[in-house]
Amino acid sequence: MCRGLAALPNTCLESVGKNLIIVMGLQCTDVSVLCCLICVGCTKLMQHVTQVISFYPPPSDGLYAFRAFLVSEFSEENIAFYLACEDYRNTTSAAKLCSKAQRIYNEFIGSEAPREVNIDHETRDITQANVKSPTPTCFDLAQYRIYILMEKDCYPRFLRSSAYRDLVSHLTKKNTKAATKKA
Numbered sequence: 001m002c003r004g005l006a007a008l009p010n011t012c013l014e015s016v017g018k019n020l021i022i023v024m025g026l027q028c029t030d031v032s033v034l035c036c037l038i039c040v041g042c043t044k045l046m047q048h049v050t051q052v053i054s055f056y057p058p059p060s061d062g063l064y065a066f067r068a069f070l071v072s073e074f075s076e077e078n079i080a081f082y083l084a085c086e087d088y089r090n091t092t093s094a095a096k097l098c099s100k101a102q103r104i105y106n107e108f109i110g111s112e113a114p115r116e117v118n119i120d121h122e123t124r125d126i127t128q129a130n131v132k133s134p135t136p137t138c139f140d141l142a143q144y145r146i147y148i149l150m151e152k153d154c155y156p157r158f159l160r161s162s163a164y165r166d167l168v169s170h171l172t173k174k175n176t177k178a179a180t181k182k183a
Contacts, residue, residue: 101134
């Protein structure tokens with residue numbers, strides 16, 4: 001089992017496993033294939049995209065497919081904001097922290113933001129106050145709200161989409177070819 005999959009809670013694995021079976025009619029006995037498909041299709045994908053590096057295929061395939069799906073639904077700003085917050089949190093320089101915080105705020109949260117994310121007024125106000133004295137956690141509440149929005153709304157639609165079915169089909173074929181070459 002890959003490190004990313006082992007780190008996930010059982011409820012997440014059960015949910016994704018059921019979604020794979022229901023959505024895809026998947027009948028898979030190859031544990032390594034199922035492991036990769038679950039990692040790619042897991043609702044925790046965004047959190048584990050940098051952690052899960054020891055399995056094939058790379059999780060970026062799933063992230064790319066999810067992002068393409070969001071673009072098709074005109075809601076790509078959600079994943080862009082989420083990933084910008086992840087990058088921001090890993091910033092070590094205080095000078096960069098301040099400039100990145102202002103850029104993220106202006107791009108995703110401010111009243112004239114070109115890629116404004118859908119967060120409630122209270123979260124917007126808290127985040128605005130946090131940006132005035134930026135810390136690595138100043139976007140945590142807004143990021144959490146967007147994560148929940150994607151988890152409850154966008155992601156279930158993605159799991160039912162042709163983009164997801166195409167990804168699973170592609171990964172299954174790729175893995176089958178690799179297994180055939182080994183034999």
